[in-house]
Amino acid sequence: MNTLLNDANTPGGMVEDTAEIIKIRGGRPLSGRVEVKGAKNLVTKAMVAALLGETASVLHDVPDISDVAVVRSLLEVHGVRVDEVEGEEGTLRLDPSGVESAHMEEIDAHAGASRIPILFCGPLLHRLGQAFIPDLGGCRIGDRPIDFHLDALRKFGAVVEKQPNGIRLSAPQGLRGANIHLPYPSVGATEQVLLTAVRAKGVTELKNAAIEPEIMDLIAVLQKMGAIISYEPNRVILIEGVDALRGYDHRAIFDRNEAASWACAALATDGDIFVGGAKQQEMLTFLNVVRKVGGEFDIHEDGIRFRRGGALRPVSVETDVHPGFMTDWQQPLIVALTQAHGESIVHETVYENRFGFTDALVKMGANIVVHPHGLQDGPRRVPRRNLEQAATITGPTPLHGADIVVPDLRGGYSHVIAALTAEGESTISNIGIISRGYEKFLSKLQLLGADFDIVG
Numbered sequence: 277m278n279t280l281l282n283d284a285n286t287p288g289g290m291v292e293d294t295a296e297i298i299k300i301r302g303g304r305p306l307s308g309r310v311e312v313k314g315a316k317n318l319v320t321k322a323m324v325a326a327l328l329g330e331t332a333s334v335l336h337d338v339p340d341i342s343d344v345a346v347v348r349s350l351l352e353v354h355g356v357r358v359d360e361v362e363g364e365e366g367t368l369r370l371d372p373s374g375v376e377s378a379h380m381e382e383i384d385a386h387a388g389a390s391r392i393p394i395l396f397c398g399p400l401l402h403r404l405g406q407a408f409i410p411d412l413g414g415c416r417i418g419d420r421p422i423d424f425h426l427d428a429l430r431k432f433g434a435v436v437e438k439q440p441n442g443i444r445l446s447a448p449q450g451l452r453g454a455n456i457h458l459p460y461p462s463v464g465a466t467e468q469v470l471l472t473a474v475r476a477k478g479v480t481e482l483k484n485a486a487i488e489p490e491i492m493d494l495i496a497v498l499q500k501m502g503a504i505i506s507y508e509p510n511r512v513i514l515i516e517g518v519d520a521l522r523g524y525d526h527r528a529i530f531d532r533n534e535a536a537s538w539a540c541a542a543l544a545t546d547g548d549i550f551v552g553g554a555k556q557q558e559m560l561t562f563l564n565v566v567r568k569v570g571g572e573f574d575i576h577e578d579g580i581r582f583r584r585g586g587a588l589r590p591v592s593v594e595t596d597v598h599p600g601f602m603t604d605w606q607q608p609l610i611v612a613l614t615q616a617h618g619e620s621i622v623h624e625t626v627y628e629n630r631f632g633f634t635d636a637l638v639k640m641g642a643n644i645v646v647h648p649h650g651l652q653d654g655p656r657r658v659p660r661r662n663l664e665q666a667a668t669i670t671g672p673t674p675l676h677g678a679d680i681v682v683p684d685l686r687g688g689y690s691h692v693i694a695a696l697t698a699e700g701e702s703t704i705s706n707i708g709i710i711s712r713g714y715e716k717f718l719s720k721l722q723l724l725g726a727d728f729d730i731v732g
C-alpha cells in the first residue's frame with residue numbers, strides 16, 4: 277500500500293525556512309514525498325564555471341540554499357549578472373560579459389561560510405590576470421587545508437602570495453598546462469584543476485583525480501562550453517586547453533547527499549519517504565548499505581522510496597572517495613544505526629574530525645563510542661590513510677529529547693532527525709546552518725508530518 281500522502285513541494289501553509297531555533301516533539305515516523313533538486317556540490321561549481329564563458333550560461337534545478345546565495349553574490353561582485361529565469365523555478369542565467377575585478381573588502385564581505393571561493397582562482401586568473409581569495413569558511417570538520425589547490429595553481433604558473441586575510445594570486449605569464457599528481461583524490465582540488473586547465477595553454481594531465489558523479493557532471497558542463505576533457509583509466513584526467521569557451525545550458529545532477537539524508541530519516545523514524553529526483557546509479561553504494569541495514573527501497577522512474585523492511589541490523593562501513601561510501605552520508609546513517617540491533621562500526625577516512633556531532637546523540641541516549649585513533653580489530657575494507665577515526669554504535673537505544681546547538685550542515689541535519697526519532701521535546705538551535713545545503717528544510721519536515729514549532 278502506498279502511504280505517500282504528502283507532497284513536500286506543494287505550496288500553501290508552508291512554514292518559514294529561515295528559523296534559527298525550533299522545538300521538536302519526536303516519536304512520529306516521517307512519511308510522504310520530498311523532491312531533491314540539483315546537487316549543492318555541483319551547482320555551486322557550475323556557477324563558477326560560468327565565469328569562463330564568453331556568453332551567458334543557463335543552469336536548471338538550482339536549489340534555494342545559502343551556499344548558492346554566497347556564490348551568486350561573489351559572482352555579482354565580480355560583475356557577473358545573475359538572473360532567475362522567469363516562469364522556471366530554480367533556473368539561473370549567468371552572464372559574465374561584464375566581469376571585472378572586485379575590491380578585497382567586497383569579496384571578503386560576500387564569501388560567507390563557504391569553501392567555494394577557492395574555486396574562483398583559475399577562472400579569475402584567466403579573465404583578469406589576478407584573484408583575491410579570502411580565508412575560507414565551510415563546515416568545521418577537520419583541518420580542511422588548501423595546499424593541494426595552491427600547489428596545483430603554482431604548477432599552472434600562478435604566483436601565490438599569502439596576505440593577512442586571504443591570498444592574492446596573479447599570472448604574469450598566463451597559465452599553461454601542467455602535470456599534476458594529487459596526493460589524495462580531493463574533490464575540490466580536482467575541480468580546481470579542471471576549472472584552470474580548460475583555458476590554460478597546452479595539455480594538463482591530472483593523476484589521482486576525484487571521480488565523484490558531481491565532478492563528472494562538471495566535466496559535462498565544461499564540455500558543453502567547448503572544453504576538451506577525457507577521462508582515462510585509473511583516476512587520470514586529460515585536459516587540452518582551448519582559447520575560448522562559451523556559455524552552457526545544463527540541468528544539474530540531483531543531490532545524492534540530500535537523497536541519502538531523507539532515506540536515513542525514513543529508517544531512523546520508521547517512516548516511509550519517497551525521494552523524488554533520486555536516481556539509482558549515483559547511489560549504488562548507499563543503497564547496498566540500506567539493504568544490509570535492513571531497509572527497503574523501490575526504484576521508480578521519478579525517484580526512490582525508502583522505509584524499513586523489519587528490524588534494523590548493524591553494519592560496518594568505511595567512508596571513502598567515490599565509488600566508496602560518502603563521508604556526507606555517515607552522519608544521518610549513524611542516527612538510523614542507533615536503532616539497529618547490535619554493534620555497528622563507522623570508520624571515517626576522509627576527514628580527521630567528523631564525529632563531533634555524535635556527542636549530542638549520546639546526550640539523547642545513544643550508545644556511541646568514538647575511537648579517535650581507530651580500532652585495532654574489526655573489518656576494514658582498505659586501511660588507507662592516517663585518518664582512522666572510528667565510531668561504534670550499539671543499539672537499539674531509545675532516544676530522548678535534549679537541547680542541542682547544531683555544529684555544521686550534515687551534523688545539524690542528523691541532530692534534527694535524532695530529535696524526531698526521540699521521545700519527548702528537543703530544542704535545536706543554530707539550525708540556519710542546515711539551509712546551506714537543504715532546500716526548504718523546515719517545509720519538507722512539516723509536510724513529512726514532523727511535529728515542531730519555530731521559536732526563534
Ligand code: EPZ
Pocket residue numbers: 316317391392415418419420421422423424425426460461462463464465486533602603604626627628685686713
Ligand atoms: C567536497 O569538499 C564537498 N564540498 C564536501 O561536502 C564533501 O564532504 C567532500 O568534497 C568529500 O566528498 C563541496 O563540494 C563544496 P576534499 P572538499 O578536497 O572539496 C583533504 C558537505 O557537507 N585536503 O575532497 O573540500 C581534506 O582536508 C560538504 O556537503 C587536503 O589535505 O573535500 C580532506 O581530509 C562537507 N588538502 C580530504 O582532503 C587540500 O588542499 C578531502 O577533501 C584539499 C583537501
